[in-house]
Every structure is written in C-alpha cells, then in structure tokens.
Amino acid sequence: MSTVTEYKKKDFVSDQEVRWCPGCGDYAILAGVQQVFAGLGVAKEDFAVISGIGCSSRFPYYMNTYGFHTIHGRAPAVASGVKIANPELDVWVITGDGDALSIGGNHLIHAMRRNLNIKVLLFNNRIYGLTKGQYSPTTSPGLVTASSPYGSLDQPFNPIAVALGANASFVARTVDTQPKHLKEVLKAAHAHKGFAFIEILQNCVIFNDKVFDHIVDRSVRDDRQVDLRDGAPMVFGKELDKGVRFADNGIELCAADEASNWDAAEATSADAMRLCQGSETAEIPVPIGIFKAIERPVLEEEIHAQIAATTEKLGEGTLESLLNAGETWDID
Amino acid sequence: MSTVTEYKKKDFVSDQEVRWCPGCGDYAILAGVQQVFAGLGVAKEDFAVISGIGCSSRFPYYMNTYGFHTIHGRAPAVASGVKIANPELDVWVITGDGDALSIGGNHLIHAMRRNLNIKVLLFNNRIYGLTKGQYSPTTSPGLVTASSPYGSLDQPFNPIAVALGANASFVARTVDTQPKHLKEVLKAAHAHKGFAFIEILQNCVIFNDKVFDHIVDRSVRDDRQVDLRDGAPMVFGKELDKGVRFADNGIELCAADEASNWDAAEATSADAMRLCQGSETAEIPVPIGIFKAIERPVLEEEIHAQIAATTEKLGEGTLESLLNAGETWDID
Amino acid sequence: MTPTQEIPLQQVDDVVIRFAGDSGDGMQLTGNQFTNTSALMGNDIATFPDYPAEIRAPVGTVFGVSGFQVRFSSNDIHTPGDQPDVLVAMNPAALKVNLADLKEGGTLIVNTGNFGDRDLAKAHYDSNPLDNAEELADKYNYIAIDLNQATLDAVADCGLTNKQALRSKNLLALGMLYYAYSRPFDTTEKWLATKFSKKPEILDANLKALHAGAVIAENSEFFAIKYKVGSAPLAEGTYRNMGGNAALAMGLVAGTQLANLNLFYGSYPITPASDVLHALARYKNYGVTTFQAEDEIAAVCSAIGASWAGSLGVTGTSGPGLALKGEALGLSVMIEQPLIVVNVQRAGPSTGMPTKTEQSDLNQALYGRSGESPLPIVSCSSPGDCFEAAIEAVRIAVTYMTPVILLSDGYIGNGAEPFLIPDISSLPEIKNAFAEEGDTRKPFDRDPKTLARPWIKPGTPGLEHRVGGLEKAEGTGNVSYDAENHERMVLMREAKVAGIADSYKPLEVFGEESGDLVVLGWGSTYGAIRSAVERCHNKGMKVSQVHLRNIWPLPSDLKDVLSKFDKVVLPELNRGQLNRLIRAEYLIDTISLPKIQGKPYGGAELFAHFQKILNA
C-alpha cells in the first residue's frame, strides 16, 4: 500500500454532521480515535471502520476513511470477511454494549477465538441508547428503564471477563473522558498483532447519565482506578502512593512499593479474571488499562499461508486446469 | 406437582428406536441420564428435555419425558421461555459443541449470565457429527476434516473458560465412558440452584474417533485426570498418590498430601480459569468434576417475585381494570 | 386566569395543528397535551408524531426536527389530516422542513428568538427566511414572536437559570393555541402537577408559561378570530385516548384474559415496536411476563418455549427483526402451537428509515420462511383498532394452534385516537384447549372442525411426548421421512390455515355493494381511504371501500365482493404487495397505487387518484 505523509486529526474528520446528543461521551472517543489514526503511519485509505447499529455505531460516518455501518450485532462478522479478503486493511470495529454483547455476542466471541487482526472498540454505556433507553447486558440490576419499569432483574456480563473466557489475545479498558489513557490504549491495541478488544466506559447523558461517575469522575478517579501496565506495579492514587497486590488467591490493598507487578502476558488470564470482577463500589480500585496481551496465531495470516503453501504445491489454478481436472473421456 | 413414586431407568426409556451410530458415546450418556432422572424424586411429567440440532440433539426422542427437539443452536433460548413460563418444570438442555458453541454461542452465554435454573449438557465430540464431519469451535488446529482438507486453522474455544467468562454459576466437566463420575456430576448439577453447565467429553466413532483417548482411555485415565471436588485436595493417580497445587500463580505437580484444596465457590473463578486451560498433552492432569458452584439470584425466581410484588401492590388485573385504566371521558 | 373574550368566536369543524421544533423542544409532549385536552372536550382526534432517528440530534439541524401533528374535529375523522391549518415552528430548521405543507391562509407561528445567524446556518439557510415578512404575511396569518424572550419574561420570578427557564417555551406556545382554539387548561395543569410534583419551581414555571401564552395571544390579537370546535358525533360510551402500540399491548392482554392464559412476551427492542414491550412490562399484575431477550431469535424462541409450557407466547419486532425470526417461525408452523408475532412495520429495506412508516413487510410475513409454511396474518387499521386486531390474533392462534403474524406499522403504532372502551361482553370468547391427564388423543390428532391439534403442556401426567422441527407422522407426531406422510402433513397444515377463513365475520363494504370502483386496503391506509371514499360519496361517485382485517387466508367472500365493481384499486405503502396476492388468487386486473415515501397517504391525495382512475 502507499506510503503515508503525516496526517492531522482533521484529515480524519468527515463532512458529515455529527448526530449524537450534546454531551454524549461518544464525541470524546471520536476525537481520540481521529487523533490516534492520524499518528499511526497508516494510509488513510487503508482504514476500514466497521460498525453495527446503535448510537455508537454511527461512528464510521464521522471518520474520513472507508466506513461500513452494517446491521445490528454483525460488525465482527463483516469485519472478519473484510480482513480475510484483504489483510492489508487496518480494520476497526465500533460497537456498543447492546450491539456487541446482546445481539452480537456470538460473533464477538468467535472473532476473539479466531484471533483475526481486528480492533474492536466497545462503547459501554450500559444502556441501549438508540432505541431510547432499555437495559442492556451490562446494565446493573435494579435500574429502572423503559423496558424495566419495576427495575431490571438481569445480572450483567462483565465484558472483560467475557473476553478473557473467549481467549481474546488483547483485552483492555479505558474511559471516554480520559483522552490520554484512551489514546495510549488505542495505540497499544494497534501495535498488538491479533485481535484487540477495548471496553470504553462511555457516558450516555440521556438515558444513563453519570453511570460511571463513581469511577471516572475527576474527584474520585485517582482513587477509584488502577491502570494496568504490563510489567509495572499496580499502583494508584493521586500520588501513586497506593498499591494493589495478589494475596491468598485474592486481591488486597497495600502500599505502593508492595504492589504486585502486572503481567498481561499470563496465558490463562487467571489474574486478569480475578482483577476484572471486583465490586465497583468496594475499596479496591477498578482496573483500567491492559488486562491481557498475548501472542498467538493470527487467523488471516494462517489462511493466506495455507493458500500460499497449497498453491506452491499444486501450482496456480487456471480455467484450463479447473475444467480438465479429474477423470475424463472423449466422445467423438 | 404430583408426588413421585420411585422410578426405574426403564421408565425413562421412550418407544423410539435410537439412531446413533453403533459405538457412539451418546449411548452411554443416555443411559446415565435415564438412571439419574429415575432417582431425582421428580415426577416424570415434570421433566422438559430440550435440544437443538445435531446427533446429540436427538436425545429428547429417546427420553420418555416431555421433549422438544428445536432448531439449531436455539435450545437455551427456548428453554429460557419454558422455565420462565413454568418454573416448576425440571428443564434440561441437550446440545453439541456445534449447536451450543457455534451457532448457539450467544444464547448459551446469555442463559449463563441470567442464571436461570436450567441444566445444560454439552456433548463435546469436537466435530459436527450430523453434517458429516466438519471441524467445530472445539476442534484442535490441524485436524483434516471435510471442510478443512488441508487442516483446520481455527483456534478452539475452551468450553469451561467460556462458561467462566460468562459467569455461569455451576460449571463442570465429565466423560461419556465414566458413568459413575457422569452420574455424580449430573446429580450435583441438579442439586445446584441456578444454571448448570456440564461439558461431557464424548467420542464420535465416525468422524473424530478417539479424540479424547489421551485423557480418557482406561490405560491413562488415572494419570491424566484430576477430579475437582469442592473442599477436597486435588489428588489423582490410581492410588490417589499424586497431587496438584497452585504455586507462583501457576500450577504444579506435587505429592498428594501437598495438593491444594479445591474451592469451587471462589467468586471470580480465577483458579478455575487457570486450571481449565492447561495443555492436554502436558504432564499436569486434565481437570474434570466441578470447576465452579456459586449461588446467585435465579432469574425466573426474581421475575416471579417481581410479578407477585407488583400484583400485591396494584391488585390482580382484570378485563375491567384493564379497559378502564387511565383518563377517560363519556359521550352520551 | 382565563382570558376574556373580546374577539369573534367562530365555530369550525376540523383543525390540523403541527408543532415542529428541535428534538429537545418538547414537541411530542406539547402535541400530546393538545391531543388529550381536545379528546376530553369530545373532539374526534387523530395524531401523527414524526420524530428523527437521532435521540437528541444536535440543536437546530434539519435532521433533528421533531414534529407532532394533531387533528381535532367535530366530525368523525380518519386521518391526522393532509395540510396543517397551523404550523408552530420553533426554529429555522423546523420552518424549513414544514413550511411547504402549511395550508395557504393558515396560521404560521414562528419563534423568532431562534433565528440568529448560527441557527440559520445550522438549518442551511443562506438568508433569513423571515426577512420576507411581507410575503409570509400575504400567504399566511403570520405570527412572528420571540418565544424565548416571552418565556424568560413569563417565568422571571421562578428562580430558574435561563437554560431551565427556556424549557417552558413549548408550554407558552401551547397556551397560545389553547387560547385560539378555546381549550381549557385543566388537563395540562393536572398532568404538569403530577409530572413535576417533586420539582415545584419547574411546575410553577411551566404553569406560568402556559398561561402567559394565552395572555399574549389575547393581548397581541395575533388571532383575528378565536375558534371553537364542537364535540364530534362519536358513538355513545366511555372513551380514552389511545396510542396504537398501547392499544396493541392492551389487546394482547385482553386476549389472554379472555382465553384464560398467561401472556409471555419475549422481545428485543426495535423502533417502532419497542413501546409494545414497554407497555406490556407494566402489566405485571395481569399475568404478563416480559422477557427482553438477547436478540430477535432468542425472543421468538423464548416465546415458542413459553407456549410449549402453556402460556401464550408472543414476540414483537419490526421488519429486520422479523427477518431474523423466519427460521423459528418455521419451527412454530411445524409444531403447531399458538404464537403471535407482532410486526410494527417501518420503512425498509435493511435498516432503511427506522422512524418512518411503510407497509412493505407483507411479502415477508406471507413468505419469509423456508418450505411450505403457511400461517395466518392479521392486520391493524388504526391506533384504536390495534386493540381488536390483537384480540383477533389471540383468537386465531389459540383456536387453531398456529403462529399468527399481526401487522401494524409506525404510523398507527405511534399515532393516537379516541378509543371507545368496549363492553366486555362484546369481546369474543376464546377457548384454550389444553389436554388434561387421561386425554386419549394423540399429540397430532386433530379437531375435525378446526384441524387444530391438542395443546398438551409439560407437567401433564401421562401425556409425555416429543415435538420438534422434523416432519412428523400424522397422529403420533413421531419423526417421519415417509413421502406420502409428508405430502399429507403439508396439505393438512395448509388446510388448517385455509379453514380459518370460515371463522371470519362477513366483509363490510363501505358504500354501495356494487359500483365503478372498489378500494381494497389493509392496515394503516384505512383512515386515508375512508376520508377519500367519503369525499367520493359527497361528490356522488360510485366508489366503495373494503378493508381487510385478515390478510391470510383471504376472506372467502372477497372475490365475490370485488367482482361487483368495474375497477379494483389497491393503495399500499409499498410497491404493490397485496396487489400481487390478489392478482395471483383471483386473476383480476387490479390497479395498484403504490406509495413508498416513508409517510402515510393523505385523504386528498387518494381522492385525486380515485378521480383520475374513474376519469381514465
């Protein structure tokens, strides 16, 4: 593909009017992605941004790249076809908690399992935005919504745990309103060879306003989040003076210098599993950052290698060889 | 529901001819289930056995209970409706690795998340049997099948890990040819209040013969399996003289008396996650038994409690009250 | 504070008002208030909400315009009207989108407070359209008023921020129209009091704005005449204002009550069907369970499971969701158990225009499954009619042990009209035929009249058996690959569905039994066709109307009824889907009137078509 001149963020801004509610967390994510794309050294025409249906899934319209606003829940399946057909494309999937985890759950976990080199950004606002506010598979029990007038009864998924169970090779979490962290995580995802899953905590001002405030609000953020960085100790707090460590097969708070080192490459993801499922209201901080990053075979590479090997062995097929294969006889 | 006289296995044998291949592992599972059902103290008419499509999914025809052979992948969704509509039924889902994890993956993980009191038996033969032998989402890479003439490239799911990621409240594994273990696990699943997921390693003599022999063959079984029992040490070997323990966030072999105790109730399932993903060919034995058993709210109970509470508050609705609710006016 | 009357009061029959503004301007709410007030005054009413796909599109954009049209009348009316008599435009975008529809000589109320340069730019106006005030005044009763400022003034002492205060401007506009059309305030006052019971300062501001609107209207003499619209000659009885989706939900509940069944509604949200889920979720004390499934397939499958377990399983969706349910519908046809699939249609194909209406899923309802899988189709003709149609769907599903598709659409689902609360005794009897312990019928034995099989639910001792999607042997229901059995079963399922037509009431013809033209319609075109046909009658044209409640199987008397007219015309909000069916069935050279613009037919529009056809 072509070589790339430096881009500016604005090169990735399309001519379409943005149609999210004023104050929606999606704006910040859009800006972050546009900035990151500008700096990846990838030619603009080589980005393929693919989404399902939902507020979040309108994203491709606002990106001045190739974009495909598919149907509800199916973006990972479409993206799989795109990536296998043309591995040179830089394929990004934009999806919501309903799109990805409700109707699209199966495609998502299968894409994770197969480890295609695709990046999936899940905008988790714990609600169905576009259809006007029904509870989603990440909604906390008790929430009164349009479809749960007496309070939702469903137990939610933990998106990170689902991804670990499905053996996604890169699993991370970031926040709409933390642009620096967001961009770092996106860059790491891009650098990862294989499937990358990024949960982005996103605020829906209309139907689930402030749902993450107890974790992400400026006033509590430093004490309520611990940023997982591979090989680094799990420290947090404004002064990075607090730590988290594994002990007795559990997690506990500790001083910064006693914090366990985070190992994102641990193959079974057991520790990631332990970390991601803490209570959001307990004193142990909520982990963001990179839960997992391991290398394993990338499907589209394997496919094309097998094609190459077979072609090498059998020779390139032609119409001639196609028609005349097998046992034939002549009538004359 | 009615009180129950003691049943014999034959009471659960239907009048339909069994149509599996001679030697298929499904026969042994059928016999085990019939025996277990006979002893559960549940009236015959209260069993609802529901399946998708596949060799395994023909199971309901052979059970002399109410049975529903639905469509491919959808049994958990049908079963959810059955259980919510009539919580008094004892609902069992029979499915295969293709049915449950390929086309039906999403329904399965959502049923797990919701924690309906349903028992799911997944017959894992790592192949699509009924459609004549294509690789499935549990097939090991490299296998030559009808649809992978040059070897399958897909990385498989680990069904136990998927279930842990989706937060199933009961997760177990057993083996077609180990009737005692099979029956114990089925009984434990039945005793569990909530969703129970049981992976059953099952041999398909036609398309994937002996795929589990390195784990389940009589000659290696004792050394290649460790049975997870809640609260008991993880020991194995013919003389139960070998053990497994957690160490340094990994797993290692040890003497029986140094084996770690197994805790199936650990809420984050981190240890279960670590255990379930070992290599099948390494020296650490493959765990069977109960990986996880925790209590959490059961959806159909919550639903009916909410209905009861609302009815208590608003009074039982009648046609009268239905029609005349809201603001009305008279024309005369 | 009721304004005194100084200006002339004129009686009119029929008024159409359209409120248009930003999604955030509260236009739906304003329209609903006007509707409820008018309904309680005894007017006949019809409404047409038309809102954008975006939840809250950026302020001032053309695609963010939200409209609500209400028609109120002293006559019996059938549509929300063609051209509005009054247009309220809260900003330039609203003006741009709606002005062309306003009747010449109608009243145009424009909120000049939102016509700054940025507002104009957002609506892609090059110059301010209000600059041509004279032109506007020539053409309309043009009322330019800064509603923003007026609202700020009116609520100045409520202690609100400007932003909060401005939220009441819709009520100020409403007050103006209440004045002009002599509406009482009490309904809206009561509603506000409940809604803002915990926010007294907001309540106060809203009340002040509402009354200020009336005062301004009076003092400014914006309206040269005040209008009065008498009450409509509706049938005697008790009424309530009823939206289509709410009526449909109520009909489903009523149907299950009549059949002595619990209702299980498995659904996945989708516009414009979600409101059925929302409505049913509130009926917990009526034996209703709602299950928000992970997708449409799980939704229909859960409903199939619930029916198997002995509830009435219902699922609801819109077009693309119906496509996903096709495979499971085949299963339902095969196992012959009650199931209702509600499809509130929207404009397709694919995601299409989700907030716009269409009737283009009829083909899918008829044929969107593999194999020969006939099932009955029932359709709703107006918001209130959704109630009766839903009961009919329940009757058929339960009586004939069959899945039923119930077709509504966004236009009637979101619309509203006065609903005459029926006598309970007038509702049909519906018998659920559960097999009891000791029943000796085999699972696929059939009722000789309906050809329905028994409904045997798990938990019934002694009747254990298996069902499934494979072809089954007559009687036992065991799996069968026998060639003749398959043909017999296909024919049996076909005959069972065909036989449902025997249970229909005779078709009603509106107008003469024979004539030059019969208009055959289905679904939401009912009102527009009725208006147009009434107009034809007024002009002495020999035009009649036949409107289908049951689309499949077609009524047995339909062919006969149609044959008495020279021409058969079918207006549809699609490319002629019913038309194709009628042609194939009866080999009549029908005239199709397709319209596929995401919006309903108007009465005048159809009248013009009919005239042209008759003159051709």
Next chain:
Amino acid sequence: MTPTQEIPLQQVDDVVIRFAGDSGDGMQLTGNQFTNTSALMGNDIATFPDYPAEIRAPVGTVFGVSGFQVRFSSNDIHTPGDQPDVLVAMNPAALKVNLADLKEGGTLIVNTGNFGDRDLAKAHYDSNPLDNAEELADKYNYIAIDLNQATLDAVADCGLTNKQALRSKNLLALGMLYYAYSRPFDTTEKWLATKFSKKPEILDANLKALHAGAVIAENSEFFAIKYKVGSAPLAEGTYRNMGGNAALAMGLVAGTQLANLNLFYGSYPITPASDVLHALARYKNYGVTTFQAEDEIAAVCSAIGASWAGSLGVTGTSGPGLALKGEALGLSVMIEQPLIVVNVQRAGPSTGMPTKTEQSDLNQALYGRSGESPLPIVSCSSPGDCFEAAIEAVRIAVTYMTPVILLSDGYIGNGAEPFLIPDISSLPEIKNAFAEEGDTRKPFDRDPKTLARPWIKPGTPGLEHRVGGLEKAEGTGNVSYDAENHERMVLMREAKVAGIADSYKPLEVFGEESGDLVVLGWGSTYGAIRSAVERCHNKGMKVSQVHLRNIWPLPSDLKDVLSKFDKVVLPELNRGQLNRLIRAEYLIDTISLPKIQGKPYGGAELFAHFQKILNA
C-alpha cells in the same frame, strides 16, 4: 480374469439399477463406481443417491437404508429413471423400502445372508418375505444369494477378520452387475488401488470380491441374458462425470476466474449444501478462500464484508439457513454490492426432511426480506447445469452490483451426470468494474445502462466513503430520510434488477413454438419434464417445454412465449410457488402440478399428468 461369454448378449438402450443397503454397506460408493465406469464407456448417465438423515443408523433398520440409483443409457437421458430394472437389496430393510419400486420382470438380487430373525425383526417384518420365493420368482428375475458367505469365501486367504472381510460384499455385488452389463473393471480397480494404497490386504480383498462377483454371476447363470448398453449420442467433446454440488463449486470458481476476482466463500455446514463448502475448500490454488463461520448470519455477513473489500463474496446454505440470512440480504440489497447466496433446497418447513429434496424455497428467495428488496434469482436444472448457472450468477452479481440467489436442490446437488467440458472461449466475459484512484464518480452514481454503481474498494486512495443499511441519498450515498429520495431509490433498485432481463438470451422452447400445452418449469424438474415431453412428442402430442434459468426478473419474452399455447402447466416440487408468480405477473389461468413428497418427479408420472390435462 474376464469371464468367458457363454450366454446370449443383448443390446439394450436404457437400464436403471438401484443399490440399497445399510448406511454402512457402502451403497453410495458402489453406485458411484458403477456410474463412473458407465460414464467412461460413453453411456449417458444420471444418478439419484438417497441416504438417511442418520450418519450410521443402527444396522438393519428401515430408516437406516441407504440407496443409490444409477441410470445408464445409449440415449440422451434426463432423469435417473422412474422404476429400477435391477434392485440390489443387501438386507430386509432395504428390500422393504425399495421392492415396491422395482419394475415387474426386473432383476431382484437379495443378500440372503442378512435375513436372520434379528435382521427381520429390525426391519419390522413379521415373517420372512423370502419365504414366498415362488411369488418373487414369478414377478421378478429373483436372485437369492448369500453375499456374506460368498464374500467370506472369496477373500478367505486375505488374512482379514470376518468383520473386515464382510466389508467387501458390496464389491462382490458390483462384480455381478459388471458381468451382467458387460462393464470393464479397470476404472474400479484403479480407484481401489489409490484408495487402499496403504492397506494392501484390504485392496486385495476388494479386488478379489469384485472379480468373484463376476465369476459367480457367470457360473450360476443368474442372468439368463447378458446385456450391452451402447454409448450415447452425446455431443462430441471431452466429458467428466460431475455431481451437482461439485459443478456448482466449479462454476463459482470459473466465474470468478472470468471476472478476475478472488472468491470468498463464507458458509456454515448444512445438508445438502455442505459439499459445496467441501469442494471449494480444495480450490485454494484458485484464489479461493473458504471461511467456516459460526452460523449462517456470520457466513453471509463475512461474504458481504469480503465483497466490500473487493473479493466476490459467496455464501451457501439450505432453506432454514437462508431464513437466517434474510436480514443481511436486505443490507446487501441496500449497499448494492455483488454477493451470491447459494441455496441447495431441501424438504421443509423447519428442519423438515433434511436429506430429501424440494423446491419450496422459491417464495423465500423472492420475498424473505423486510421492505422492498428485490434481487435476481438464478436456478440450476441438472447436476451438470449447476456449472453454467453458477457462472450466470457471477455474471449478474458483478455486472449489476447486486446480491443474487442461486437455487439448486438436494436432488441435483447430490445427483451426477456426464458433463461436457466447455470450451473456455464459450464462457461469458464478465467485467468487474472497480473504481480506480482518480475516478470521479460518486459512490452511488450509476452506469446508465445497467444502473450499477461503481465498486469502490477500501484501499483505493481518494475515494473514501461510507456505506450502510440506512436509506441513502442518490449519488453520494449519504444517509437520507427524505421522502422523495426514498421513493426514487426504491424505484431505482427495482429498475436495476428489472433491467437484468435485458441481458438474457432468448428463451428456448423445446418442441413447437405453439401448441396445446406448454410445460413451464424451473430447477431440478428439468429432466423429468424433458423426458415426459419427449414422450409426448413421440405420441404426436403438441406439448412443448420452457425451462427457466432466470426466475427473477422473469424473461421479457416469457409472456409472449406462453401465450402461444392453449394451456400452461407448471410442475413444481412445492405447492405452486412459481405458479403464483406467473399468475400475478401475467394473469394467465395456469395449471399447477404440485408435488411435495421429498422426492423428484419421474418422467412417466409427468407424462401421465400431461395426458390427463390434454384429455380434460
């Protein structure tokens, strides 16, 4: 060891043999060997494999019977024949299921070695049907032989266990028939040598059994006459034996080669379509990628993605799987990109009878999507014809930028016939119209002739744009909720598909251009109709045949062609789905001949129908 000829050798034209036994008895393999050998001898051939749903049903059961019928002829034939001349029944169940079909006077070979009490019980025989040997001998050339024992004897010195040895009994039966019909052994010998190259003792046993069969047949004088079937008057050229699913796969590959595209096949296994996936998985050196998706939805979506990325996306399935693809097909209609959906139909509804054939998905193909979503439908008429049909599907998809449904069915998918290898120069040109950097067309600008939009693939600099399932503005393809635009786009998509008919070759009428009766067919009924019509011609009846390659849009000359006949009859393996379409389109009072038994029409059966219709 070729048996010497002592008994008379008679020339016959046309022979039908049916092999029937347990699923494990190797009947499919035996049939295939007979087929290949006969094909290589220059006979025309047609086959009909008919196997159970069970992979390996318990031995000896009726539902476990596997059958393979092969017809070979010195004439040009079109079906695998109605009644077999020879039936080989390997066990009681096979006899039970098949005997009724055997022609009176035909040859019945029964393996008496499998008629023990347990075998009889498994087939639910109360008494041994062979006890009436005389009756059998009266009616048939009845050959009772213990094939088990004969095989054990024949391979006694191969060092096999009894169980292994018995596996060769099918070859012994084959040898008998090779003798009776004067077939050479070399094709089968070669095949065995390859297959068992690593198991010499098995190879040896099989060869011994094959030859022993011939010897036994000769020595026993089981056959009073030996037959010879001359080579058929097939067109000159090189032939290969070709199964339908294999031909379809080959056609897809050829089509993409012609269009200079890579082929991406996303599929989920389902009977009887899986073999297309299996075949394509072997074409890796032809630029073919196969992707076994997690379900049918993912399969079609991956294909849509691949097309977007610049490959030809194809997906394949059978009825219930097509239902699942409906929503995505709507998307494909909306974004107007090439896509092929192969549907190898099976008997429905629902899971139905997966291994039986039917043509009952035509309605679903036409209408199984929400909204107005027309797309072209191409159909295959015979196993070999699948090749050409697939190329036609590629041509239409690529030329018109549209999804195409390609209909085959289990009967032709699993059947086989000699296939004349075409001249490459006779294959159509197909032009892929990718937009290149610098192209100034907008994404939804259209080719004035085809109305196709440009194919712009990601990776092309400067042409970045967005597509999706929402309605789009003419030209730009940006999202549009505009009423008039929607109607224009709906009409445009309709017109584009309708215009495809302009590219068809003129219809061929087999028989006179006018007459008493025209038989209009589509798909796999081709052969049976052709046989029946040939028979009509032989009897001087004025019957002609028109068979559709393209079902939608219908050929523009079809109405005209049909109008030249008094009667139009449509035989279909469904309840009249094409019939309904033809009636709606042309308002002709057609005669539907529906058959829905999971099995194909026979020529004689149809001939009888035609005769009756003409005499009515």
